[in-house]
Amino acid sequence: MLGTVMFGGMLALMLLGVPILFAIGIASALGILTIGASAPWIIIPASMFNGMNSFPLMAIPFFVLAGELMNRGGISRRLVSFAVALVGHVQGGLGHANVVANAMLAAVSGSALANIAAVGRVMIPEMEKKGYEREFATGITISSSLLGPIIPPSITMVVYAVTAGASIGGLFLAGVLPGILMALLLMAVIYIRARKMNYPVNDSFTVRGVVDTGREAIIALLMPVIILGGIFGGIMTPTEAAAVAVAYALIVGLFVFRELKLKDVGDILANTGILTGFIMLIVGAARVFSDLLAQEAVPQAIAAVVLSITSNEILMLLLINLLLLVVGCLMDTTAAIIILVPILLPIATELGIDPLLFGVMMCINLVIGLATPPVGIALYLGADVANLKVEKVIRATLPFLIVQIGVLLLVTFVPAISLTLPRLMGY
Template identity: 40%
Template sequence: MSVTAWCLTAGFAGLVLLGFPFAIAIALAVTAALLLADIEPAFLAQAVISGSQQFSLLAIPLFMLAGELMTAGGLSRRLVDLAGTLVRHRTGGLAMVAVLAALVFSAISGSAPATTAAIGAILIPAMVQAGYDRGFAASIAVSAGVLGPLIPPSIAFVIWGIVAEQSIGRLFLSGIVPGLALALGLLVICWVHARRNGVPRLPRASLAETWAAFHQGKWALASPVLVLGGIYGGVFTPTEAAAISCVYALLVGLFIERQLKPAALPAIFARAMKTSAIVCAIIAVSAGFGILVAQEQIATRFAQWMAENVEQRWLALASLNLAFFLLAAVMDEIAIMVILGPMLIAIANRFGVDPIHFGAIIVTNVAIGMAAPPIGYCLFIGMAISGLSLGRIARAIWPMILLMLVVLFLTTYIPGFALMLQPAGR
């Protein structure tokens, strides 16, 4: 490899290991590569501007803001109450409430951390009080939050759609079946845990309670119907859907539920902006990184090496999944998608993998990374809510991680599993 290529690969890796934030590490690696290649450093500024001016990127801060507004406006509590009336009387019912509430909230926020925070803050203390082990309560909330990247509208699919230049709507569809399969598996784990540990069942909700919960939760349930119905009905794009979701959450929180106070809006906007800035900064500076990687033909050479040394497609996909799992344990998942995107796409093309199917594989990996020790974002949220150490939650979450790996296996090796909802003739 050339000196520039070494700077982009080993140099970037070294900066990350030294503890530099990913966006800064990328920017420094690109700047050093430009100087070594005798290219005008202003190239980086131009790349950052072009990389941050994509219309689809607007969906990321907007969906994050929508999730914050829904939580502050009390809609997450409505979802929990509704799910409770349906399954709380079953074995493991309260843990199942976390899964079902997260399933619906994921269709509002599109974010794993937002889903974990919204559902975990309510249900981790309630599960502990009901007799569940605190480690299990935290791990099921973290695992349920992982539904956020899989159930549309998903921020992870938006990012991959931008990186891979694929239809975001079709990518959304590819995550539904894996997401539902993961949710079903988590429900089974809840039942098994409660049965083994003798967790008492809660009383069955009366018909009047159930009807009241549906009536009070109707505005929360209407949000994913409005957003997803508008996207797949061709009324608006995913980015426009994110804006509509924000307006809907704001109006419902202020004027219908009346739990969202105008005085709280600056703090809500600030939280959403802070999280969005981290994501968008990585994407923006990665534009220059991607251009230099293409210029040095790093992705093409690696894909060619893999094609020459790995003959079977199943083995190539297994290698990618293993590499992604190991990287996600120590590196930001969004950074992996953006930085390694060209290389991953080149390998998928080399082995003839359908681009939408490959997007489902990548985002399922991203979902696992959100919960995988030691740096999964959702793990830290679970730690903050439960007061447990990382090691305590990590020991409790491995059954859920194994379930996620089973879903990843099905997504990877049975294309129809992820593609069964794709429009006919596509």
């Protein structure tokens, strides 16, 4: 009864256009009214505080701030130039450079939306000048921006790790090979299209060009080395590594590239505060929702029902993936993780799925939802950056969506893709 009221209420509110934060909050209030005296109203502030009161979650504002500082400090332009020097000589070179730049920026920002804003404004106009359709250039940008939450450091994986009690470092490692595989397959789609449409080669390959652009790009790419090296070397926690990354980004922007001005810092801090505040409020609201379900043992009941449907592991995994894909189309990633992990992780554990593998599966599923209607925040941002109607952008992303679902299935049924690196590092 409780699960029906809360999930039904939340879905109805979202379909009416109510923002996800308020949809979750109102659904939680409906849950309290349904339970009655066993769930006093004090549970709302208490659960919200408990949800946000987490040291590992402090990594989120630091990662967001570091990404903002690096973007304002001229990092994006340098990474794009380096990417063009590396792969611009291939047929459809600017399309490949778009993917490579997003992959490199993913290792800096950890956010799909930050990637779209940073790379899209540079690459979409440039690709259009070179003869690419604006819709196709936008589709590439949106699809490759999804590497942001998969390639470490990933804000999405931090939220999953905190919710599931998993290792943040292990999850970061588990995302590396799936992210690289996705990037390569996206580039394969671009190459096939480039051959068919005879898209131009951007420039001939020169070692001098790679060295010149790489000299500045390497300064940016040292940031993920600091983050991941500090975590895996046991020197820093993920939160401490993120704080060090902020200091590094500030120093590079102010004193190395000198494109970041002190007057910009206030605006950057304000943007970081707005985005972080939104994320943390969703974390708090989703925790209330999750705690109410847990109090009434709803996750265990749902797990029992799901496991009674079939004992076939392959079919069960396909059903879980389908559910997550649908949820990703409708719900904010952070909220979906906090609400669904307590329900789905026990099912995954019962099937013998490693929590790290399940975390990567869940992140890829929900990230695909960022580029899928009706919520599809990445779709709307990409369309806005390119000044296009969303309908045209959706069509342009479809070939890449098929590739991403293919990667999801490979990750699901070939665990070594995700688990090889964590196992090598002892996670």
